[in-house]
Amino acid sequence: MALLSSATVMRERAAGGETASVVGTAPSAEGWKGGDIQLPCNLQQEPFAVYWIKENRSDPDQLTYKAIFYNGDFRIIEERFNIITNFSLVITELEVADEGHYRCQVVLESFEDYSNSTLLTVNSMATEHVIEQCVRKVHGSNPCTIQASREAQTFHLDCRLSGFKPNVSLVWSTSGRTLPSVRSIQYTLPDGTFERLETIAVTATQDTDQNITCTASGVSVERATSKFITVLSVNDQKDVPGLTKIALGIGLTVFFVVLITVLFFGIGKLLQTYRPELLPDGFKRIPCWKKPGKHKGVPLLRHKVKERKKLRAKIRGYKPGSASGYDLSTLERVNINLFGLMSAGKSAFINSIFFAFKGGRYDIKTCEGIADSVGGQTTHRSQHPLTNHIDLHDNRGMRDFDIAELDRIKDEIKGCRSKDTKTKIKKVKSQECHAAVYVYDCTNIACNEAEFLTFIHKFVKEVKSIHVMPPQIVITHADECNAPKATVVETLEQFEIPDKNVLLLENYTEKNHEEDVDKDIKMLQFLWTTLGYCDQNAYNLKDSDKESIAESSWCTVI
Numbered sequence: 142m143a144l145l146s147s148a149t150v151m152r153e154r155a156a157g158g159e160t161a162s163v164v165g166t167a168p169s170a171e172g173w174k175g176g177d178i179q180l181p182c183n184l185q186q187e188p189f190a191v192y193w194i195k196e197n198r199s200d201p202d203q204l205t206y207k208a209i210f211y212n213g214d215f216r217i218i219e220e221r222f223n224i225i226t227n228f229s230l231v232i233t234e235l236e237v238a239d240e241g242h243y244r245c246q247v248v249l250e251s252f253e254d255y256s257n258s259t260l261l262t263v264n265s266m267a268t269e270h271v272i273e274q275c276v277r278k279v280h281g282s283n284p285c286t287i288q289a290s291r292e293a294q295t296f297h298l299d300c301r302l303s304g305f306k307p308n309v310s311l312v313w314s315t316s317g318r319t320l321p322s323v324r325s326i327q328y329t330l331p332d333g334t335f336e337r338l339e340t341i342a343v344t345a346t347q348d349t350d351q352n353i354t355c356t357a358s359g360v361s362v363e364r365a366t367s368k369f370i371t372v373l374s375v376n377d378q379k380d381v382p383g384l385t386k387i388a389l390g391i392g393l394t395v396f397f398v399v400l401i402t403v404l405f406f407g408i409g410k411l412l413q414t415y416r417p418e419l420l421p422d423g424f425k426r427i428p429c430w431k432k433p434g435k436h437k438g439v440p441l442l443r444h445k446v447k448e449r450k451k452l453r454a455k456i457r458g459y460k461p462g463s464a465s466g467y468d469l470s471t472l473e474r475v476n477i478n479l480f481g482l483m484s485a486g487k488s489a490f491i492n493s494i495f496f497a498f499k500g501g502r503y504d505i506k507t508c509e510g511i512a513d514s515v516g517g518q519t520t521h522r523s524q525h526p527l528t529n530h531i532d533l534h535d536n537r538g539m540r541d542f543d544i545a546e547l548d549r550i551k552d553e554i555k556g557c558r559s560k561d562t563k564t565k566i567k568k569v570k571s572q573e574c575h576a577a578v579y580v581y582d583c584t585n586i587a588c589n590e591a592e593f594l595t596f597i598h599k600f601v602k603e604v605k606s607i608h609v610m611p612p613q614i615v616i617t618h619a620d621e622c623n624a625p626k627a628t629v630v631e632t633l634e635q636f637e638i639p640d641k642n643v644l645l646l647e648n649y650t651e652k653n654h655e656e657d658v659d660k661d662i663k664m665l666q667f668l669w670t671t672l673g674y675c676d677q678n679a680y681n682l683k684d685s686d687k688e689s690i691a692e693s694s695w696c697t698v699i
Contacts, residue, residue: 163185163186163247164256164257165181165257166183168259169261170262171261172261173265174263174265174266174334175265176234176235177235178231178232179231180193180261181229182227182229187250188248189211190248191209191210191224191245191248192206192208192209193209193243193244194243194246195207195243196241204523205505207219208224208230221234232261236332236333237306245257245258245259265306266305266362267303267361268303269304270301270362271301271368272298272299272370273301274370275370286371286372288373289373296342298313298343299338300339301336303335304330304335305337305359305362306333306334307361308359309359310356310358311355314354314356315351322340325338325340326338339355343372350372351372352369352371354367355367355369445658445659445662449665452662455669456528456665456668459530459531459672460530461473461475461676461679465677465680469680469683471683474529474531474532475531475679476532476572477575477671478577479536480539480577480580481580481582482542482581483540484538484582485580485581485582485617486582486617486618488535489650490615490648492649493648493649494664496654497664498665498668500656500661503649541592542592544599547600547603550577551607554573573682575608575676576612576674576678579597579600579613582616582618583621583629584618584621600612605637609681610677611637613644614643615667616629616644616646617647619645619646622645630643646663
């Protein structure tokens with residue numbers, strides 16, 4: 142058994158009082174950009190599941206799953222992150238952005254979970270070391286030369302080192318004497334590495350050439366490297382070489398820029414005046430200076446894209462109360478909580494909402510099931526801010542349609558459950574749910590339809606005993622449902638769930654997230670309806686808080 146770190150999670154076994162050291166990780170690790178690293182996770186017991194998670198210490202609720210082992214299966218979430226057979230995390234082609242705390246979370250067969258973290262630091266070797274005045278000149282081998290008038294005023298020399306991390310020393314010197322910098326600037330480059338610029342002031346010395354050196358040293362430099370430049374003193378009477386050529390080059394450049402500009406606008410104007418009304422195939426041409434939206438034949442997709450854009454803008458500008466007109470100025474954000482069986486698609490639905498709202502790259506905000514038949518990756522309630530005023534909460538999945546689960550769900554709606562959902566706590570106002578969404582996968586063999594309808598009937602009653610509005614229902618894998626969609630909606634209407642509260646869809650997934658404007662609009666409209674319900678429920682909860690006695694803020698402990 143490998144040595145465990147001092148931060149190893151310890152727990153007492155109730156049966157024999159035996160102390161079990163469960164998870165061991167290195168306190169810290171250091172790698173180099175472009176290289177590989179292995180973060181160990183030493184286990185004393187065989188796990189049911191192992192999750193490697195990148196933490197955000199400034200926001201503990203923001204977790205990014207990097208790799209997963211679940212019930213014998215290994216899952217790759219990002220190509221460069223892999224769990225190997227000893228449950229260590231291997232990261233290849235390291236980037237500075239990979240820095241941070243990595244948590245190895247272990248779930249045992251008993252469903253107890255343990256975790257421990259490693260702080261990863263990523264360094265980088267310098268990629269470029271130059272004297273700027275040498276780069277700008279056409280020169281041969283190092284050292285380069287620069288000519289200066291002995292009567293000229295002081296001029297500057299710049300030494301630049303790029304792509305390093307951590308910090309280095311960058312020093313100018315001549316004849317064994319260090320030269321003071323007149324400017325020292327350090328930038329952070331887009332890849333997370335640094336760039337440093339050291340500038341000195343130099344004056345030409347009469348009849349004397351100066352050999353000046355810029356030396357870089359530190360762990361980010363393979364060995365102390367130096368760049369040299371020679372400042373040659375020239376007579377003022379002589380023409381500085383290349384001056385005439387430079388002036389001529391500038392003049393020609395200005396001439397050609399003016400000529401090309403005149404030709405471009407002239408040809409453009411000519412093309413606008415000469416436009417045949419009909420194309421060869423008989424279709425009418427739309428002049429490019431007119432707005433195409435006013436002409437027939439504009440693709441319907443363009444209008445749908447505009448509709449999606451408007452919905453995104455409405456949701457982006459939402460503040461509590463703005464979807465209903467209620468005064469909720471004291472409420473900073475609303476909470477939308479998702480419930481459902483394990484592997485029903487709650488996590489994938491949250492990821493889909495983010496994708497429909499933000500577009501661009503498909504990001505995994507919360508971990509999805511490993512495969513079509515294996516899900517249940519949510520081990521704690523996790524909070525996912527969609528905007529500054531909207532939070533989505535992914536709750537631990539239910540094992541079956543046990544009516545006893547309703548007690549836990551009611552407590553979570555009231556804000557009376559800890560994030561592991563196992564512990565009842567004093568009511569936390571900021572965790573109070575403002576809209577409940579139940580996610581149901583109609584293709585999951587564990588979802589018996591009769592049991593589902595019995596459960597959902599009681600679920601609706603319990604939600605309405607807290608909220609003024611009924612819950613929302615999301616039915617995933619809708620295209621594969623055995624029952625027709627109309628029948629599903631009609632059945633749910635019997636439980637006072639209107640059709641606008643029911644969303645039937647196929648989630649976006651990591652493997653299948655081709656942009657679908659219709660699906661985006663459908664999801665965003667559903668979200669906007671949910672925000673309206675949030676407003677109404679929050680307003681109702683605000684009034685009920687005024688009437689309640691102090692003890693009502695505590696949850697009943699069973």
